[in-house]
Amino acid sequence: MSIKAANIVWHKYKVKKEDRYRINGHKSCVLWITGLSGSGKSTLAVEVEKELYKCKVHSYVLDGDNIRHGLNKDLGFSAEDRQENIRRIGEVSKLLVDAGLLVISAFISPFREDRLKVRELFKTGEFIEIYVKCGLEVCEKRDPKGLYEKARQGIIKDFTGISSPYEVPITPELVVDTEELKIEECVDQVINYLMNNGYINSKGQSTVINIG
Template identity: 60%
Template sequence: MTLSTNIVWHESEVSKEDRQELKQHKSAILWFTGLSGSGKSTISTALEKELYIQGFHTYRLDGDNVRHGLNRNLGFSPEDRTENIRRIGEVSKLMVDAGLFTLTAFISPYREDRSLVRDLVDADEFIEIYVKASLETCETRDPKGLYKKARLGEIKGFTGIDAPYEEPIVPEITLDTNILSIDESIEMIVEFLKEKGYL
């Protein structure tokens, strides 16, 4: 739903397919979801570098980075989390249209929100990557010290502690970072992209 009136979509003379042909690869959203500390940002950053080395066009959107700018007016209530993901979905859709692999690293705890993003693009343009790690593993890593603060009651509504995380039901890729290394995770994703004809 839009509140804007008197607006008309202006078509481009360059299509998504034109841009993909120029870049010599498909474009898609690689949506990394999982608990804080599961490895989403680390793996997506490493994957972006690997795809760049191989000559593929990418852009990475990270949860903390986006909240410094585009979504700096949003908090962490359920409503704000949903709006956060909605905005990222719309930006990601534009980047897919631009012919890029768009890597997004967001907790995105609600299945419905992730499903709404999936519905924004064509069926093969959303690749859900579940970065799976136990709460215990994530708390042990706790790179930002957030779990400690949540356990002390200094942070309210923290996913996995006093706010829910809804695991993906049928993700395209599951990376169990309890046991997989970063390199093994990258290899799994690249193999998937090759097998499915994205690269």
């Protein structure tokens, strides 16, 4: 039985998110990268972060495997644990966005309902869903961690795409096709989206957001 916190009151801070925008010179948001295992989510995340660093944008990557080494090491891969995994990451992403960072969250996050719940944590424009499109057959051929082979053998249970479903995003902000495009082209696609929507400017520098 879980024990819920009682007698708690939200403590207001004197430094607001908008104040951090002014210091950083850019707005914060989360790039929520979703797709099958082997689709290239983590590769895209770290390459995008590298480009953002060049643009002097304060960013941080939250990677599925890395998070399961610490914060979520107590979770398995059942439907319930997957939901809790994404719930926790959503809350962590929210904190980092409040801290003024551009967060890059790379998780399979297979269920639409769970992704929607995370989206609802953020204000309009702060959650950018990026679907990394890559067919199951290609992901299996890549199989960088040997997970698909183990899943086919029944060694790994509840594996997304094999014994557990993946629900493709219906209206993501961005679709990146890693099956057809080179990684450099995929990164350009993400960076161009950020430029075109005012997160960074065309000169490759962070842009000051008009808070109003």
